[in-house]
Amino acid sequence: MMILSARELCATLLDTVADRSVLIGYSRLGYRLRHRSWAPGPPPGALAGRTALVTGASSGLGQATAEGLARLGARVILLVRNEERGLRAREEIRRAVPESEVDVELCDIADLSAVDGCAARLTTRHPVLDVMVHNAGVLPAQRSESAQGHELTLATHVLGPLRLTERLRPALAGSRDARVLWMSSGGMYTQPITEDLEFRESRYRGAVAYSRTKRLQVAFAGLLARRYAPDGIGVHSLHPGWADTPGVADSLPGFHRVIGPLLRTPAEGADTAVWLAATSPAPESGRFWHDRRQRPTHYLPGQHDDPARLQRVWARCAHTAGLDDR
Template identity: 40%
Template sequence: MTILREVITVKRPVDEAFAYVADFTTTIEWDATALKAVKVTPGAIAVGTRFLVTCAMPVGSIDIEYTVAELEIPNRIVLSGKSKLFDIEDTITFATVSGGTKINYQAEFKFGPLVGSLSGMMQSGLDKMGRESLAGLKKALNNRFPAPKYDGAANVADRLIIPKLARFTRHGYTRGRKHWNPISADLRGKHMLITGASTGLGHASALELARRGAELTLVMRNPIKAKAVKAEILRETGNENVAIEIADLSLLAHVDALAERLLSAGRPIDVLVNNAGALYNERLETSEGLEASFALLLASPYRLTLALKPLLQAAGRARVINVVSGGMYSQKLSVKNLVSDTSDGYSGSVAYAKAKRALMVVTRHWASAWRGDGIAVNAMHPGWADTPGVQTSLPLFHAITRFALRSPAEGADTIVWMAAATEASKLSGQLLLDREPQTLYLLRGTQEAPAERKKLLQFMEDFAPVDAPNDAAQKQAHAG
């Protein structure tokens, strides 16, 4: 038997440190040898919960299946692991000390007969692995990471179209994650509202944020799907703090009714994720007479966010996350051409991109105007993700690129990071992909003039909620 022992002290309350470590999927964030970590049993973490962790070896990798053998919240967890080469028992204890939490980590290895004879030779390597892993855990829990910055001079991809587009693929996601910091922020008690949570990015975001302990309000159009999503989240994560709101966000009357219900409840909103969207291949009008792409992709998040501003302010240091699209890089803002008034020459993908470009301009304006309100406003685009919307609305694109598309969870990762990471609160007015700020304009000639931004903001005033808070800055030209 080989035994490793390490002790660290972190500046976090014991319950937060325990909650982070007990979810052993976080191993991939702090253990340099962990290549992959997934929870393979549903429900809240309890005795019997199993995790599959893939670890790097000097040659190749090895899968270790861990089972929670003992659980004393928030003081002790014992995980029993089995692999082809060895069995392992990890005992991790947590105790409150002055200034934080003391964590004792002990790992007992039992090697098979072929490997056991080499255990003495392996001791120094195992000791080093243990020290490095606990150093990584300490760094993760101390949670002192700088906000990422955009360095246009260093980012060659932003000056070359093909490399930039390559970053939208799964390869771009894999490239980006090599440099990511852990997310150990405690989300318990944080109220997050996500629109369009039935499938795709919204669904993936909801599952991951629920797993991390956030309290969710999910807005969906279909009551049957909504009920199924809520049940799935409870089944998979054990998180019971999930509320459902039913609304068709392409209709401003539904947006108003939703906002009225939320304002009446008075519950502060820590994070608002404006994700609901659809790509219409044919020009459609809503029952309110608005072109559907404009209504759902721009007027709706604009109206909802303004209406919910009091709840964002009440939360203190709230965050608004507007989901846009890399397609916006192809479009220059034109208020005159923003809303298609005829089916002649209508393109769903162009209408989608125009609305997202306009939403990016609104995002930048709010970030500037609301700085004094303690509300960070950013946008993200998910790259090219294999979502139901892409499959049905862009079948040719999906057929050509499906080998390189990201999973919905990979596409949603930046939403989760923007909602959860402590350092993300330091950003405002940014466009992010793979947790990194991006250029706002990729093609020459797509940058709008300040006068066009002012025109957009004046145009959008007609779609503000009737009783929206008086925001004098909203009527100023956006110079950012």
């Protein structure tokens, strides 16, 4: 049994209190409190010769994650919806990391047909994929639908990413240590698993839809970890805390105005994703992380997802996303 020193015990206690307080743990205060006690991170070149794909990489957390991976030597693919913004992000990353190799791939992750075409192109160009970061996100004010008629946050956060991961499974399996990361949100603590996935039975609220699908990302990470374990593919979910990104400013202007001084930089929010992608040895698959530490998947002790409901929701999402029943 590992015995903690008094200093380590105090740091652990402060970390837990900060995490449960939310305001401290999710803000830049929590990041600054914790990072002083971290062991050295992955060294320069930790991802040399490896290829990483980041969705929603044209700004904010996605761009910061891509830049962090590039700094560690990875060849980075920015998967974006808008070519102009993607090219701008690529140039900004190249200026920050002059030796970096950065590609741009166009794809609307919410459009399942577009995902198929994107996966086919990526498989041809990159037969081996080492890191996949599902970061693309939306928070619409009104209910809207994807090209296939699915509620947009569900399609963007769950269905499209599931399909893309499955289509790229052979490329991930070709890696010596593939890692799939789901960029969730602390907001997922506010919502349980629900079977009203498309908001057919309840009044639509964008923040609720966002948090529900972020809850699914965390719950599904455990199921996907088991699914992909035979191929040596690790699956991890995490949340970045409160970061100052264009998405937050546009979708939650009131929150951004009030909490602004406490928001993390995009690089601070992306830190755990970069760490999970490159740290050695590989973290345990299927876990939920924040600030380089495993976190509980429910806010209160004793809370849990109903297993039968989770399996029903998983079956529906997996079928809709085109996953087979293996």
